[in-house]
Amino acid sequence: MRHLTPALAAALLTLAAGSAAQAEEGMWTFDNFPIARANATLGTNIDQAWLDRVRLSSVKFGGCSAGIVSAEGLVMTNNHCVATCVANLSTQAVNYAETGFAPRSREDELKCPGGTAEILTDIADVTERMHAAGAGLEGQAFTRARDAEAGRIEQEACGGDAGRRCQVVSLYRGGQFKLYTYKKYSDVRLAWAPEDRAATFGGDLDNFSFPRFAIDAAFIRLYENDAPAATPTHFRWNADKPVEGTPVFVSGSPGATQRLLTQDQLFTVRDVVLPMDQLLASELRGRLIRFSEESEENAFIAMDPISGIENTYKRGRGRMAALIDSQFMATRAAGEADFRRRVAADAALTTRIGDPWGELGAVQPVLRELYPAMALLEGGTGVGTTPVGGGSQLFLWARTLVRGAQERAKPSAGRLPEYADSRLAAVQSGLFAERPVYPSLEQLRLEWWLSKTREWLTVDDPRLGVLLGEESPESRSARLVEATTLGDPTVRRALWEGGLAAIEASDDPLIRYLLTLQEPTRAVRSDWEARVEAPTARASEQLAAARFAAYGDSVYPDATGTLRLTYGRIEGTDVPGQRWGPFTTFDGLWARATGAAPFNVAPKLLAARGRIDGDTVMNMAVSSDTIGGSSGSPVVNEAGEILGANFDSTVLTQRNAYGYDVKVNRSVIVTTGAVTTALRDVYGMERLVEELGVR
Known part of the structure; x- marks a missing residue:
């Protein structure tokens, strides 16, 4: 991995759409993650082995992200990421969105109709083949030749293997093409989901904002051959109270950015x-x-x-x-002008x-x-x-x-x-x-x-x-x-x-x-x-x-719905429209509740108030670089422990599609402490608490 040279620093400035590049910026691919830069910025000591463990513990679930948290296929994501599964399993008479889904045994976990989950196992460069396929062609002949070549590459790599999926991914808007190979699970079962109101407290009024008071978390389980999948590589659960300033990494599959557009x-x-x-x-x-x-x-x-x-x-x-x-x-515009000047200065280029x-x-x-x-x-x-x-x-x-x-x-x-x-x-x-x-x-x-x-x-x-x-x-x-x-x-x-x-x-x-x-x-x-x-x-x-x-190529491409790693710290902000600290607590939830929708607390959660430590952190803000599709992304520390799951960002952060700004970009995280509290003190899911290794 190359160190950050002056040229690369300039590249990062340009690719940030003209703004000064921030240390936390970048939705990096796992085969080009700036280890040295991240360690220098955060004071951490991660290495390639750490990256591999994080990659193999990260899951793509539909249009969301997730993280494996036990050796028996247990995966944490957001409640809103399983909302369609919950709706498909519910009836008007038995509505799990209202009651929550809290199966008493593993045998009671229910299959999500059409649900699939994938783990990225390999990345290979196929740029030369893809560029050659379109050489000399124009118009629809060009696009169809590229599409056909991608199909051939995918078929050669995965064939008819139902347990794998291969995908040719365009990076840097056609500058590179990579073949991503996934381990695929077609049997995904719902293992726990809270009452919808527990995950959506504040409704649309609080959506894309902070402070938040939402237990937007859920668990699914990966199955193979009608049995829980063996997942020895997984994140370790850490339900300790988070600390402001802690370096964190967010691993997920952000949907799409447009930072490289002209x-x-x-x-x-x-x-x-x-x-x-x-x-x-x-x-x-x-x-x-x-x-x-x-x-x-x-x-x-x-x-x-x-x-x-x-x-x-x-x-x-x-x-x-x-x-x-x-x-x-x-x-x-200033960033684009700088880029064009640099190109114009090279006559051969x-x-x-x-x-x-x-x-x-x-x-x-x-x-x-x-x-x-x-x-x-x-x-x-x-x-x-x-x-x-x-x-x-x-x-x-x-x-x-x-x-x-x-x-x-x-x-x-x-x-x-x-x-x-x-x-x-x-x-x-x-x-x-x-x-x-x-x-x-x-x-x-x-x-x-x-x-x-x-x-x-x-x-x-x-x-x-x-x-x-x-x-x-x-x-x-x-x-x-x-x-x-x-x-x-x-x-x-x-x-x-x-x-x-x-x-x-x-x-x-x-x-x-x-x-x-x-x-x-x-x-x-x-x-x-x-x-x-x-x-x-x-x-x-x-x-x-x-x-x-x-x-050079040590810069990050636009997001494409494929696995990326970003990083930052647990921190609030102090800009107009966003002045708040990094944490919210259950006591804050009780204070914010009015009893009237959308600020009415979920019935089971409200009934458990006396059993809940009000100082427990519910949600936190981090300066990571995320966007739609990052929902459910595991938030992990240097030790590879999961501290929470990304579930939202702020309205100002939506400009992240076009450029990152460390002053305003904040991801909103549901903490493992809040999830542990909900499992143990609200929904009676002691068996999952035990599986997570919580003592």
Whole structure:
């Protein structure tokens, strides 16, 4: 591992989007973690063996992160990361979100439908192969050749091994490609979850803020061959009271950052992507809230979707605040100007890379024009959050069945990348999972999507004839949901296994509907790949080459939903809008409670008040570099002991998508002390306390 040279210090400044690089900055890959720099900054003494233990103890769970905490497959994550599992296992009569899930024995732990968990076991460089695959190609031929090569690499490495998953990951926006190999667990069971109110105290008002008073923690267990998985490498549990200033490391799978985007690209995000996504999310949130107020059943059905859309909306609000902050954007602009000056000073480098900034700038008008149709009809833009089909599970199953049948009729290398042989196991896992389906919610989502698509594309768009025909969004969505049988997993399995013949012979209205949508939606995707994705990838690759030439490669790439390690200290902040110390306690919870929602304490937690030490720390703030997807990330000390799990950050921290600022960036952590208290004193989970080694 290289030491921090003046050139690398300058690189870090540039990659921080123009702000002075802070010691805590960086979502680092495990094969390029700056050990020496971290030790010098924190006064720690970690080494490669420590990194390996942390990597093998870290878990990717759906869109969240987690950490192994026992030798018998026990894993801690956030309660909001198991919310979908809890909802799928609940009924209105037995609602685990209200009561908590506290199984008396290991045999009572319940399988999360469709749940998978993964541990990163190996990282290999495949940059040369991926770059060669696209050499000399342009447009859609370029993207399809790259996708095909990634599929071949993944298939060569993992084949049909159901216990492993291989993924070619693009880093530095195409500057590097790495093959990540995961140990995969397809049997994940819920081992404990508190009452939802214990994890969400303060509701949306307290969300993305600090002080917080939330036990946003839960346990899952990894199973193999119907038995708890053997996990000898795991974090040791440390429930001691945390100490301000303690160095900590956060290991997780942050979703996506956009720190390496050019200013022109960021202007598109600011002016087109975020405004559209925020308007759409705001209306969907309003419709879901109205729906939830219509009955107790609807309130039960909509609880998890409302929580999800509120997170999406508030996250977008924080990011928009960053992009309209003139000082923040000026700092980023200064960083880009510095980078361009350094490249311009090297004549040979300038000749070799051309003008990637100009090429990316030329793509932006096209992206702005195509984004609404791509986001609404196809998804997969890489920059937005609008859900295709409104997020209707029935719609997404139908699309998977139709697309999957059509694509599997082709050779693997000629398919859309999500249906390559190397990725079919994951597709099938989601398709065959036994999940509850609520027709009223499905109809609401489809109606909203059809209505908004018509609004944004306008009624004169010829694709509206296929989407709606002569029907209204209300009538078409109701008809499709009422008559489909795709809520039955046996029907989905039969259609999948029957292949294209079964799909084309099906009279299911959603299947017929998705068949009619293929021509216009595939055309939207092809246009996007040729005119946006390919030239962006080409220019970004050249920009990465310039960055490596100017600064070397000991800098961190943008987050990509893959395992990263960041670090910092336990500390509060003292900036306008964020002036507080690093800790909250149970006594603070009692003081904040009013008895009225959302500041009403969960019943079981309130009933245990007399058994709880009020001085126990519930939540803490740390200066680590995290973002969405980091939820559930284990927070560990130099000794490899877990001190808590990341569950949130502050609104000001949402600018972290575009650049890190140690003054305002704070991750919010639920402590192991709070979790131990909840297990032992509230929910009677002594068997888990014993398994964690707490005396």
